[in-house]
Amino acid sequence: MKKVLSVVVLLLVCAVTYAGGYRVSLQGQRGLAMGHTGVAMVNNAEIAFFNPGGLVHLEGKLNIAVGGFGVFSDVKFQNAEFGQTSQTESPTGTPLYLYASYNVSEKLAVGLAVYTPYGSTVEYPTDWSGSHLVNSIDLSAVFVQPLVSVKLLEDLSIGGGPILAIGGVNFNRNLSRNLTDIDGNRSNVELDSQGLTAFGFSVGALITPNDQWSFGVNYRSRIDIDVEQGDGDAVFSNVPNSPLAPITNGTFDFTATLPLPAEWTVGVSYKPSDKWTLNFDWNYAEWDAYEALDIMFLNTDGSLALESINPRNYKNASSYRLGAQFDVSSKFVLRGGVYFDESPVQDGFFAPETPRNDSYGFTGGFTYNVTDKLAIDASFLYLTFKEIDASYDSYVEGGERVPFGGTYKSSAFAPGLGLSYKL
Amino acid sequence: MKKYFNYIALPAFALGLVACEPEFDNDITENQDFYTSGSADFSSYVSVGNSLTAGFADGALYITGQENSYPNIMAQQFALAGGGSFSQPLVSDNLGGLTLGGMQITENRFVLATDADGNPGPARLAGTPTTEVSNIVAGPFNNVGVPGAKSFHLVAPGYGNVAGVATGQANPYFARFASTANTTVMAEALAANPTFFSLWIGNNDILGFATSGGAGVDQTGNLDPSTYGSNDITDPNVFASVYSQEVAALTSTGAKGALVNIPDVTSIPFFTTVPSQAIPLDEETAATLNASFILYNTQVLPGLASFGVITAEEAAARQINFSAGANFITIQDEDLTDISAIIQGPPFNLDPITAATLSQLRQTTNDDLIPLTTAGVLGTIDEAYVGFLLANVPNISPEQAGLSAIRGVSRPLQDQFVLTTQEQALVTAAQTQYNATIQALASANGLAFVDARTALQNVANGGVAFSGGILSSQFVTGGAFSLDGVHPTPRGYAFTANAVINAINSTYGSTIPGVDIGNYATVTISNDVN
Numbered sequence: 021m022k023k024v025l026s027v028v029v030l031l032l033v034c035a036v037t038y039a040g041g042y043r044v045s046l047q048g049q050r051g052l053a054m055g056h057t058g059v060a061m062v063n064n065a066e067i068a069f070f071n072p073g074g075l076v077h078l079e080g081k082l083n084i085a086v087g088g089f090g091v092f093s094d095v096k097f098q099n100a101e102f103g104q105t106s107q108t109e110s111p112t113g114t115p116l117y118l119y120a121s122y123n124v125s126e127k128l129a130v131g132l133a134v135y136t137p138y139g140s141t142v143e144y145p146t147d148w149s150g151s152h153l154v155n156s157i158d159l160s161a162v163f164v165q166p167l168v169s170v171k172l173l174e175d176l177s178i179g180g181g182p183i184l185a186i187g188g189v190n191f192n193r194n195l196s197r198n199l200t201d202i203d204g205n206r207s208n209v210e211l212d213s214q215g216l217t218a219f220g221f222s223v224g225a226l227i228t229p230n231d232q233w234s235f236g237v238n239y240r241s242r243i244d245i246d247v248e249q250g251d252g253d254a255v256f257s258n259v260p261n262s263p264l265a266p267i268t269n270g271t272f273d274f275t276a277t278l279p280l281p282a283e284w285t286v287g288v289s290y291k292p293s294d295k296w297t298l299n300f301d302w303n304y305a306e307w308d309a310y311e312a313l314d315i316m317f318l319n320t321d322g323s324l325a326l327e328s329i330n331p332r333n334y335k336n337a338s339s340y341r342l343g344a345q346f347d348v349s350s351k352f353v354l355r356g357g358v359y360f361d362e363s364p365v366q367d368g369f370f371a372p373e374t375p376r377n378d379s380y381g382f383t384g385g386f387t388y389n390v391t392d393k394l395a396i397d398a399s400f401l402y403l404t405f406k407e408i409d410a411s412y413d414s415y416v417e418g419g420e421r422v423p424f425g426g427t428y429k430s431s432a433f434a435p436g437l438g439l440s441y442k443l
Numbered sequence: 444m445k446k447y448f449n450y451i452a453l454p455a456f457a458l459g460l461v462a463c464e465p466e467f468d469n470d471i472t473e474n475q476d477f478y479t480s481g482s483a484d485f486s487s488y489v490s491v492g493n494s495l496t497a498g499f500a501d502g503a504l505y506i507t508g509q510e511n512s513y514p515n516i517m518a519q520q521f522a523l524a525g526g527g528s529f530s531q532p533l534v535s536d537n538l539g540g541l542t543l544g545g546m547q548i549t550e551n552r553f554v555l556a557t558d559a560d561g562n563p564g565p566a567r568l569a570g571t572p573t574t575e576v577s578n579i580v581a582g583p584f585n586n587v588g589v590p591g592a593k594s595f596h597l598v599a600p601g602y603g604n605v606a607g608v609a610t611g612q613a614n615p616y617f618a619r620f621a622s623t624a625n626t627t628v629m630a631e632a633l634a635a636n637p638t639f640f641s642l643w644i645g646n647n648d649i650l651g652f653a654t655s656g657g658a659g660v661d662q663t664g665n666l667d668p669s670t671y672g673s674n675d676i677t678d679p680n681v682f683a684s685v686y687s688q689e690v691a692a693l694t695s696t697g698a699k700g701a702l703v704n705i706p707d708v709t710s711i712p713f714f715t716t717v718p719s720q721a722i723p724l725d726e727e728t729a730a731t732l733n734a735s736f737i738l739y740n741t742q743v744l745p746g747l748a749s750f751g752v753i754t755a756e757e758a759a760a761r762q763i764n765f766s767a768g769a770n771f772i773t774i775q776d777e778d779l780t781d782i783s784a785i786i787q788g789p790p791f792n793l794d795p796i797t798a799a800t801l802s803q804l805r806q807t808t809n810d811d812l813i814p815l816t817t818a819g820v821l822g823t824i825d826e827a828y829v830g831f832l833l834a835n836v837p838n839i840s841p842e843q844a845g846l847s848a849i850r851g852v853s854r855p856l857q858d859q860f861v862l863t864t865q866e867q868a869l870v871t872a873a874q875t876q877y878n879a880t881i882q883a884l885a886s887a888n889g890l891a892f893v894d895a896r897t898a899l900q901n902v903a904n905g906g907v908a909f910s911g912g913i914l915s916s917q918f919v920t921g922g923a924f925s926l927d928g929v930h931p932t933p934r935g936y937a938f939t940a941n942a943v944i945n946a947i948n949s950t951y952g953s954t955i956p957g958v959d960i961g962n963y964a965t966v967t968i969s970n971d972v973n
Contacts, residue, residue: 096465098472103523103956105472149962197911198933198964202554202568202971203537204507262968263557407468422911422961431465 041281041307041334041364042140042159042374045381046089046115049397049438053385054343055357056401057299059287060226060236063345064395064440065119068133068167070285071224071236072179075121075169076129080442087397087438088116095142095375097150099426104149113141117438121167129179131167136160137240138187138280140374147206150424151194153412154373155208161187161245161280165222180223185280187245188214189252191373195259195266196417205258207265211274211315213252218243220280234289242282242309249273254317267326273318279309287341299343299357307334307364331414332371337364343383353387355399368423370410375428377408387440395440403432471523478524481952483699485526489585489637490514491597491628491693492644492703495939496588497616498531500925500932501565501967503539503552504590504616508925511933511963514586514641516940520955521639531586532620540572541615543608547572548615553926554969555919563919565926566972576615577605582622583635589617589628593647593677594877595668595685597628629692640693641943643703643895645686645877648677649870653708654929656814657866658859663873676869679876686877690884701891701947704878706899708870712918713815713928714862715903719807721821722770722852729765732852736763739801743782743791753780761805771806772813772821772851777858778865779803796836804855812862815918815928820860821851828854891943891950898942907938911961914938922965933963 048066051058058070065085067074091113097106121131143156164186169179195207224238254274259265287301315328343357359381365374385399411425471477490496490512497504498512509515509531518529534541539552556566589596589603591614596602603621607613617628632640651674652659659674668681693700708714724732740762748758757780763773783802786793793801807813825848832844848854862870878896885892899916901907902923906915914935915921918928923935931939941957948955 094465096467098467098470100471100477101956102959103471103478103520104959149959197962200507200964200967202967202969204510260968262555262970263561264555264563264968405465417911417961420911427467429465429467 041305041310041337041376042138043283043305044091044113044115044137044139045339045361046091046401046434046436047117047135047137048085048119049087049385049399049436050355050387050440051343052089052401052434052436053355053357053383053397053399054299054345055301055341055359055381055383057287057301057341057343057357059224059238059285059301060234060289061297061299062226062234064397064442065121065131066117068119068121068131068165069117069135071226071238072131072133072167072169072181072222073177073224073226073238074236075131075167075179076123076127076171076177077226077228078121078123078129078442081123082441082443083119083121084441085119085397085438086117087436088114089434089436091115091141091434093141093430093432095372095428095430097148097372097375097426097428099149102149104426106144106148106150109143109145113139115139121169127171129169131169131181133165133167134162136162142373142375144372147194150372151206152197153193153371153415153424155192155194156190157192157373158190159188159278161185175228176225177228178223178225180221183220183222183241183243185218185220185243185245187216187218187278187280189216189245189247189278195256197422199260199265201258201260207259208257210255210257211252211276212255213247216245216247216251218245232291236285236287236289238285240283242306243280245278245280247274247276247278249275249318249322254315267317272325273320274315275318276313276315278313281309282306295347297345299341299345301341301343303339303341304336305338305364306336308336310334310364329416330371331369333366333369334364335366337362351389353389355383355385355387357381357383359383361403365410368411368413370408370425370428371412372424372428375430377405377410377428379403379405385436393442397438397440399436401432401434401436403434405430405432478956479952479954480521480524481948481954483947483951483953484638485521485524487527487585487636487638488514488518488521488529489632489635489640489693490517490588491632491640491642491689492588493592493647494588494590494930495646496586496641496643497590498586498588498936499590500927500930500936501539501552501554502550502925502927504534505537505539505552506533507537508539508552508933509533509586511936512586512588513936513940513943514588516937516958517641517944518585520940520944520958524953524955529585530582532580532582532584534574534619536570536573538568538570538572539574541574541576542572543576543615545575548576548608554972555926555966556968556970556972563968565919568969569971569973574619576608576618579605579618580620582620582631584620584631585635587628587632587635589614591616591647592628592644593668594645594682594689595677597644597689598685600625600627602628603631629689633692633696636696637693637698637700640698640700641703642689642693642700643893644689645682645705645881648682648877649705649873650708650929652676652866653862653870654713654814654816656817656859656862657869661869661873676873679873679880682873682877683880686880687884690888690890694888694890699890699951701893701943701950702881702885703893703895703943704881705874706896707874708862708867709812710896710899710903710916711929712916712921712924714812715916716815716918716928717813717818717821718769719809719811719813720769720771721813721818722772724765724767724770724852726767729767729770732765735853739763743786743801746790747782747785752782752785763804763806770852771808772861773804773806773853773855774811774851774861774863775803775855775857776805776861776863777803778863779805796832800855807861808864810864810867812867814860814862817856817860820856823850824848825850825854889950891946893943893946895939895942898939902935902938909960914960919966926966932965934960934965937963
């Protein structure tokens, strides 16, 4: 076991990334290992995320699953026309999860889920050729969700609960392609806002007509993370001392809204034999909620000091997920999966802060049952993005649209480790 | 456990290794053949020239200007195809002024500042400069551009002697990095062992004459440059001789390179910003002025023409007329017939002071070029002349004297404030011959020829489109020229770099990419001014 762990640690040295947009599909070792499926499969406490309707089906009185992932992302950019190149500095993200459920009775379970479904960490070299769009971004949202699951009929259960979303954003970019102070330092703004809260909910249903088949559906509501006046700071630096500059150095309030889109997942789970389980999930995210990232910088009296209008124009997007589980022995379970993740980014809106295009995910993992109660879960995700020639065409300078683009290539690797406990 | 471990670990490892680095199908930095140097070798690029090569801008040499010099921009692009490092004799600050023995000898840079009413205009950046000329920086340098250098200065020993700076015998910019007192600019260039070079020299051989409003002498025919003044036009044969000497030296080790020709002075905002119709008058003032010139227009000029002293054509050109609105400037044109002696005699019998005013008087036309520096003079009162009038004209009131001393109106501008068409012709004639020399030497040596003259004409005539707008020669707003009206902005230098790269690519079959000029800054704004 020690050796396995050391290998996993070794793998951590490599890279990772996310699903479409700033959705991070890393919510449990077992689900991820099966192509991030699980809306129709009752496995461990991870079901609290995938489909709270299934909580009541968990064996034992108490179920807990905890774990985390090492997330490293690598994005390369080049523009052959001008000889520009850049590469992100592989920031490490560590999405964590905690799921717990308690069976009050045969027909009622309560639970708690804490997970991080949204996030984006991208860090380009400062003043790279797209620095007027982004130097770095660190976006995170933690969802905390109490849950109730009820078995309505012998083969139908439902569940759900309110979500408290706690979000934070740190975003750094230059004011323009070339505004500098007298010493040539690029004028820059850094936005920071942490501890933002918003509410939403998720509900799910699980249908289990027989021992071989189960069907699930889950809905997670849209949550808008709003930054209101007083919620955060926008710090401008290296702005030249001149009334001709768009703003002055110093700290300003700002307002912005980042939508965390609603998503639907429907899926089926099939057990062709005692040893095998096969999952198929279809996930549909309503990304059209993300029309623009518009930031208003405010003076202390609340008046508008500067605005930054950044159309995003995302479209709704699907991902198609397949997963398989093989029970090698009572001690050891192997998993694998694959998924196709459609990008919500449309042509001409490829902003380097979320350089995502269509991707294929390959996943694998295993569970080692240390005892009847305690299991170690491990998984990995390898995500390969198609190389893409793309541009962001809505940046405006002096009334003119100035496209920024080139060739992007991203790749990703996310190893994870977790524990499952049941009593 | 061990066998399961193998099932997982091996594919995981394989994937992990693949995942570490995203790879482009055709990576521009890792694919050795993506950008090529053709038959050129950019491993040691040396750039020779004047202020344009040094990265001079806004009336000074400062660090960010040097970083945006066209050769430095080119060197970044050369690096994609075997180009080596590029070192420059960076000054000490972004103020740009030079000191010698602690005394400031050149002014700080211009920045775009706003006045009390919020109107933008060039002003000198405040601060104490720290670039001491006698603190010599050690080379060799890849950029041996020397602000102020003329063609023959590059081969003149002692041009970088610190001891000669105070006396005007040496150039302070060169003195800063000259390795010995007696070295030449060319020797410093060759010390960097160029495998590739660019040479852009000759602009100052005409520019000093032009910016001084033609105050210098056209030295065509004088083959001894040691007798030239700083505002003189260099003899084209002297130019051809030293230029071919320089090309021979730079190519002597087999280096390839690019020769850049000399743009027209009319392409630069220093000459195109102030209109020749720059005198605003109301109807009453115009009428008063017209009344004072009525005798001159209707009797003196026709009279002189009828006597055959001047041609009818010259008589027409010398007419002075004002009207409500914008008016042409009155000037003293040294190329006109001097009539002051004649009109003091019969039948005109004018007094000496009036005769002196009228001696070579005319109004500008649209063909005259008004230097940017003249703007600060127009419409101001010539106080010395007021004093002269009060002392020499009986019974003149101070008010009358003042009215007679308005520069460009009642007091004609002196020669150095206007580049007349005749003076422009001298500049153009020399420039045309320099450019013929440059092009011929490029051709004879198989060097890239950069037609900077045409490139800058395109910028001046309507402008050049780029991602984000139009690059034009409009002063302050056009983006191409810095606040001295002569030297480019970083964006203008980036445009220049692209022009040179294009010429190099077409001559040597290389595939060096140009830069996106929209990523380079234009004029610098700041209110940190005196």
